[in-house]
Amino acid sequence: MLMMAPLKAAVNGTKRKVNGVADTPSKKAKSGDSILEEYGIVDRQFYPPEMQNERCKQYATNAIERPIEALKEAQKETRSERDKTQVKDAVVHWFKCDLRITDNKALHLASEKAKSRGVPLICIHIISPQDYKAHVTSAVRVDFVLRTLEVLKEDLAHLDIPLYVETVAKRKAIPNRIFELCEKWGASHLYTNIEYEVDELRREASMTRTGAENGIAVHAVPDTCVVAPGELSSGTGNQYSVYSPWFRAWVAYLHTHPHQLDLFDPPNKNPEDARRTFKHLFEREIPEAPENKKLSGEEKKRFRSMWPPGEHEARERLGKFLSEKVHNYADARNIPSGNSTATVSAHFSSGTLSARTAIAAARDANSTKKLDGGDKGIIGWISEVAWRDFYKHVLAHWPYVCMNKPFKPEYTNIQWEYNNELFHKWCTGMTGYPFIDAAMRQLNHTGYMHNRARMAVASFLAKDLLIDWRMGERYFMEHLIDGDFASNNGGWGFSASTGVDPQPYFRIFNPLLQSERFDSDGVYIRKWVKELEGVTGKAIHDPYGRKQAKAAEKAGYPKMCVDHKESRERCLKRYKEGLGRDMA
Numbered sequence: 205m206l207m208m209a210p211l212k213a214a215v216n217g218t219k220r221k222v223n224g225v226a227d228t229p230s231k232k233a234k235s236g237d238s239i240l241e242e243y244g245i246v247d248r249q250f251y252p253p254e255m256q257n258e259r260c261k262q263y264a265t266n267a268i269e270r271p272i273e274a275l276k277e278a279q280k281e282t283r284s285e286r287d288k289t290q291v292k293d294a295v296v297h298w299f300k301c302d303l304r305i306t307d308n309k310a311l312h313l314a315s316e317k318a319k320s321r322g323v324p325l326i327c328i329h330i331i332s333p334q335d336y337k338a339h340v341t342s343a344v345r346v347d348f349v350l351r352t353l354e355v356l357k358e359d360l361a362h363l364d365i366p367l368y369v370e371t372v373a374k375r376k377a378i379p380n381r382i383f384e385l386c387e388k389w390g391a392s393h394l395y396t397n398i399e400y401e402v403d404e405l406r407r408e409a410s411m412t413r414t415g416a417e418n419g420i421a422v423h424a425v426p427d428t429c430v431v432a433p434g435e436l437s438s439g440t441g442n443q444y445s446v447y448s449p450w451f452r453a454w455v456a457y458l459h460t461h462p463h464q465l466d467l468f469d470p471p472n473k474n475p476e477d478a479r480r481t482f483k484h485l486f487e488r489e490i491p492e493a494p495e496n497k498k499l500s501g502e503e504k505k506r507f508r509s510m511w512p513p514g515e516h517e518a519r520e521r522l523g524k525f526l527s528e529k530v531h532n533y534a535d536a537r538n539i540p541s542g543n544s545t546a547t548v549s550a551h552f553s554s555g556t557l558s559a560r561t562a563i564a565a566a567r568d569a570n571s572t573k574k575l576d577g578g579d580k581g582i583i584g585w586i587s588e589v590a591w592r593d594f595y596k597h598v599l600a601h602w603p604y605v606c607m608n609k610p611f612k613p614e615y616t617n618i619q620w621e622y623n624n625e626l627f628h629k630w631c632t633g634m635t636g637y638p639f640i641d642a643a644m645r646q647l648n649h650t651g652y653m654h655n656r657a658r659m660a661v662a663s664f665l666a667k668d669l670l671i672d673w674r675m676g677e678r679y680f681m682e683h684l685i686d687g688d689f690a691s692n693n694g695g696w697g698f699s700a701s702t703g704v705d706p707q708p709y710f711r712i713f714n715p716l717l718q719s720e721r722f723d724s725d726g727v728y729i730r731k732w733v734k735e736l737e738g739v740t741g742k743a744i745h746d747p748y749g750r751k752q753a754k755a756a757e758k759a760g761y762p763k764m765c766v767d768h769k770e771s772r773e774r775c776l777k778r779y780k781e782g783l784g785r786d787m788a
Contacts, residue, residue, distance in 0.1 A: 243622055245674045246608055250338040250375075257613040260604045271405035272433060272600045275398070275424065278409040286412075286421035291321040293390025297471075298382060299329040299367075302397045302427065302555035303352045304515040305359050307467040309427035314395035315471035324478040325471060326389055326485065327360060327367045328382065329353060333494035334375040338403075339689065340681040344507050344651040346497040348685055349554055353490045355514030364474035366485035371494065379411045386420050389482075394420055397427040397555075400596045401689055402606045429593045430464065430559050431457055433600035443601040445611075446705045450594055451587060455575045458563075462573075465564040510650055511550060511685055518551035522562060526569040526582075533581035537588075540643070540654035541728040546585070549686035550652070552592060562589055588655075595694035598704045605693055608674065610702035618702075618782030620672035629765050630665050631679060633733070636764035638745060639719030640664050642732035649732075651685035656722050662699035663713040668771040670778060673700035701779070709779045712772050719745040735759035 237253040240246040246254060262268045269277075295318040297311045305311060311327070318325040336346060357367040368385070372378050386394055394415065398408060408424040415422035426432035436453045437443060444450035458464055479486060493499070499507065525546035529536075536544035551557035563575070566586050572578040575586050598605065605611050629635045633644035643657035653661070658680075666673040677696040681687040697703015701711070723729055726744030730737050736744055736756065743750035748763050 239622065240608065243672070243675060244678065245672065247338065250334070251608070254616075255604055255607050255609050257609075257616060260602075260609055260613040263604050264602060270601065270603055271402050271409070272400065272603075275405050275409040275412070276434075278412040279424070282412055282416035285416040286423070289392050289416075289419065289421040291317060291323060292392040294318070294324050294326050295393045296382075296386055296389070296391045296395070297325060297327045298394060298396040299327055299356070300396060300399055300555075301553065302558075303329075303349065303356050304518075304556050304558065305356070305363075305470045306515060306519075307558045307561045308397070308470075308555075309468050310395040310397040310423070310425050311471055312468035313423065313425065314393070317393055317395070318474075319472045322475060324474045324482065325365050326391065326482065327365060328385060329367065329369045330378050330382070331369065331371040331491055331494065332375050332378060333371070333373060333496055335378075336494065336497050338375065339401075340678055340687075341497065342651065342681060342683050342685065342687055343493070343497045343499050344503070344511075344683070344685045345550075345553070345687055346493050347499050347504065347507060348511055348513055348550060350490055350493060351508070351513035352554055352556055355516070357490065359515075360471075361486060363471060364476070364478045365471060366478070366482045366488075368485050368488060369490050371491050379407060379414065382411075383415065383418065383420060392420055393423065395423045395425070398424050399428065400433060400600045402603045405600075405603075427558070428555075429596050430454075430563055430590070431593060433597045436597070443597065444594075445598070445602075447591065447594055450597070451590055452576075454590055454593065458575060465560060465567065467558075467561060467564060506649075507651060507685070510652075513556070515551070515556040518548055518557035519561075521546060521548050521551070522557060522565055526565060530566070530569065530585055531579055531581045534584040535581075537584065538656045538722055539728075540646075540657050541723060541731065545654070547652075549688075552589075553686045553688040553691075559589055559592055591694070592688070592691055595690040595704075598694065599690045602704070605697070605703075606689065610700075611697050611704040612702055612706075614783060615700075615702040619778055621670045622675075623669070623671060626669050626765060627665075627671055627675060629762075630661070630669060630671070630676075634762050634765075635664070636748070636762045637664065637715045637719070638726075638729045638733050638736055638747070639723055640715050642723075642729045645732040647680075647683050651683060653684070656718075657728075658695060659699050660713055660715060660718045660722075662696050664715050666696075666700035667712045667775045668715065668766055668768060670771070670775055673697075673702060709783075710776060712775060714768060716745055716768065733761070735761040 237246070240254055241248055259268070263270060295314050297314040302308050302310070315325050353367070353369055360367050372381050382394065412422045412424065431454055436450065436457060438449065444453065529544055532544060536542045548557055548562070552559060563586055566582050567573060567575060570578040570582045576583055598611065602611060610616060630644065633641035633648065635641055640661050643653055643661045646657070647653040662673070662676055665671050665676040673696050677692060680692055684692070694703055698706045701707055701709035719729070729744050736747060736759065738755050738759070739747045739752050743752040747753060747756035747761065
C-alpha cells in the first residue's frame, strides 16, 4: 500500500471518448513506472519500481525465497544460540498490531520467561511516521491506536508492567533502537508477534540474526492468524488460492487441533520493585500523533465518539453481537442500514481483539463445537472472520501482492484510466449513483464502510469507471479506521477481478440493482445523501431516471457520471484486450 500523490491534471492534458465516456490515456501511454509514480501507486521514497510479471511467477513457483521462508530459516539457524541465551535483568515484549493483554501469545511467552527468572517484563511500542506513510495508515486509525495505547498502558500498570512508547523518525532505525533499549534495560530476550507484510517479515528475519550475534534472543511468534500461514496445503502440497477449499481445510485443521483455540492468559504481575526501578517508564506519556497523521479538533471529537478504544470495548462489542445479533447474521449481514454486524474490524486490525478469541467465543455461543455446524448465523460469521486468515496466508505465500502487483500478474496488462475528475467524484460521493455515493460519504465521515458497500464501490471504480483499482485500494487505506493491508488488498482484488479467488472479470455489479437489492427502501441512501431526503419511493435509487429529477437537481445532487451499460461494454472490451495480449 502506497501513499497517494496529489490529484493531477489529465495525463498529457488530453482526453478521448470511449463509448461516450470521457477518459484519459491509460498508463501505457506513458512509461508504466512514471504513471504509477505520478498517481502515487508506487511511492519511490520507500519502494522500487513495479515488479515484472516474470519475477512474480518466480515467487509463485518458489524460485525466489519468500520473506516468510527467510524468517523461518533465520529462526532455524539461530535456535541453538537463542535457546542458550540466559535471561538477564528484564524481558521485553514489542507491541505492534496486537494491542491487548488478553490472548496475546508473544506477550504471554514473554511474561512466562520473565517469571521463570523473577525479572520484570517491559513492554514497548514504536511509533513510526515513515511506516505510517509507507503503509498509507489513515489518520483516524493512528488516532485510534494512540488512544488504545492509553488504555493498554493503564491495564499493564495494574500489573506493575511499564509500557514505553517512543517515536522513531526513520523506519530503518527501528531495529537498532529496539536493541539499544534492550541493552539499556539489561534485556536479553525480545518477544513479538509476526506481521506478514514483506518488509516486516524481512525485518524480523534480520533482527533474529542480528540479535543472536549480539546476545539478544529475538522470538517472533505466529499469533495474528488462528491458523498460521504454512499449516494448510492442498492434496498436491500447494497453498490454496481458492477460499472454499481453504476454508474447509481451515475448519478441519481446527477440529483436529482444538487446542489452537485455547486462549493465552494475560501476563503475570511484575515483581514488587518494578515500579521503583522503572519509575521513569511508568511516568512517560503516550506521544501525540506525528504531523503527517494529525486529526483536526472536529475530527477527533467525531471519531472518538464513534470509536471507543481498547480491548474492553472490543470484548463488549463482541459479546453484544453474539448475544443479540449473530443469529440473524446470515439473513441481515448484507444490509448496510441494518446495524447487524459486529463492527469489530477496527479492533481486529489494531489487535485489541484476536481472531482466535472471536472464533472461540462464536464456537462457545453455538449449539455445537463444530465450526461448520449449528446456527447458520454463527457459521456465516466464522466464515467471514476466517477470510482475514485466508488473505494473510495469501500474502505470505504470494508476497508480490504486497509490491503493487495483482495476484494475477497478467491483469497488469489491462489499460486502466486515470481520470481525476471521475476519481474525485467517486472519492467525494458525487457520482450520481445514490448507493455508491452513500457508501463513500459513510467512509469519509465515519472512517468505516459496510462490507457490501465496499464491494459495490470497488466494482464501480474498477469496472464502471475503469480507474486503476490500486487508487481505490489506497484511498480506502487512507480513510479506514480498520485498514488492514491483506484484507483490503484481497477485497479490492476480488472486486476488480485481479486478485485471489475473485469474481470473474465479466461479472460487473450493476450499481442500480445493488441499490435496489440491499437498500430497497433507501434508508441507507437517505442517511448519507442528504440531498435526496425528499425523494420518494423507488426513485431514491435513480431520481433522474424515475421522474424526480427536479427535486434532485434543486438539492444539488448530480446526474450519473457514466452510463452503466456503456461502461460495462467498455470494461469487457478492455479486460479481454489486456488478457488476450498476455495469453497470446
